[in-house]
Amino acid sequence: MHAMQYEIALPADYDMSVIRARVARVGHLLDDWQGLGLKAYLVRERGVDGSPVNQYAPFYLWRTVQGMNRFLWGGPFQKLSDDFGRPAVRQWSGVAYEAGGAAGSPAVVAVRQRVPVAADEVMADEAEAVGELARGDGVLVAAAGVDTSRWEIVRFSLWAHDAPKAEGDVFRVLHLSAPGLAELPRGRQW
Template sequence: MHAMQYEITLPADYDMEIIRRRVAHKGHLLDEWRGLGLKTYLMRERGVHGSPVNQYAPFYLWHTLAGMNSFLWGGPFQGVADDFGRPSVRQWSGLAYEEGGAARSSARLAVRRRQPVPAGGLLSEVMADAARETGRLAGEDGAVLAAAAVDTGRWELVHFSLWEHGTPKAEGDVFEVLHMSAPERDRLARSC
């Protein structure tokens, strides 16, 4: 499993309905993309859920590198680059993935928490802790799924979770889920 995200931060007075319409019009384009576990079309709106910014920030869990590369180098990503400029694309290697009790529900909110991998100690313990946190999040009421991944270039962990309603039981940046494409979600590895 491979996690990927890019963030497009928009002006404070940007009409976020433009992003909603964009996703409503184009969100289906990845509904059958080979190699894609899931893509969540995420948006933060300034002043909502504590967000300091307006931002469009899709988050992906890829089942295959081939699917990710075909998206980036010959697929719909070109439209993002054409419309907003070429954003920096963050990538993490998957550590853990768990379906939640609300796995069959539509996700309404997402939470992403990035944190440094602690210095010292055993890296195997860091991975085990990330897997336990993924399981804990997935076990919370309203959880659709949870995942953890690591960027070894920056030694950064990312915890990602989707929630069906209400207040997510996770800490981090909260995003509204506008659409989710999940053509190969059933092929995402439960632990990596």
């Protein structure tokens, strides 16, 4: 599994209905993308859920590198780059993934937390933390990855309700494409 996210910062007075309309128009294009576990079409709006910014920031869990590369090198990512400029794409190697008790429910919010990897941190501990997060009330999925160029962990979770019990940046889910969710390997990724 590979995690990926890009963030498109938008002006404070940006009409976020433009992003909602865009996702309504094109979100289905990845509903059957080969190699994709899930894509959560995410937004943060200034003043909502504690967000200081307007932002479009999709988050991906990829089953295969080939699917990810096909998306980045000539797929729908090119259209996004044409419209907004090419954003920096963050990638994390998968550490752990678990389905939660609310799997199959509509996703309402997502929480992303990025934290430095402590020098003595053991990734097995992170895998256990993902399992614990997945057992939370209303969790659809929980995952963690590590960026070894920055020694940073990303923890990502999708929730079926507005009150997530996880720390981090809260995003609203506009659409969820999950063609390969059932095929993502569960548990630790090594």
